Amino acid sequence: MKNQKRKRNSQVPELDDRHYTAIYLLTRNIKERWPKWLIAKHLNVHPSTLYRWQQRKDFQRIMEEEVRKLFKASLELSPITRKHYTITDDVTFMENVLRSAGFIK
Incomplete structure (x- = not known):
């Protein structure tokens, strides 16, 4: 039991307004992102x-929750019909959705 380092009981403070502001600014569309x-x-x-x-x-x-909300909102605003949402093998469709949501260039 020699030379063992003890772990400190570090208390991580709860997220405050600065954290939520950072999350907001980090998750905005690429054109708006700082x-x-x-x-x-x-x-x-x-x-x-x-x-x-x-x-x-x-x-x-x-x-991650914020990104999911933004992604869901971008799908709801999309003029694409509901039937396209069930297509899982249409890579081009998903790339267009992610591009329009600002997640990829």
Whole structure:
């Protein structure tokens, strides 16, 4: 039992308004998205702090939920009929949907 490092009981603070603002700015459409250094500057934090926030599981979970909401909203606004949503092998269709939602270039 020599030289064993003890884990600290680190308490991770809950997400606050700055975290939710960062999530909002990180998940916007590519045309509207700010660079990460500018998001950090807007929130008065160092860019490495923003990076650490992005590594947090709770931050990632909220960010994924936001991306899902945006994706679902983009499908609802799409002029494509409902029957196309069931086509799973149409790669071109999915690429167009992801491109229109701003997830790929």
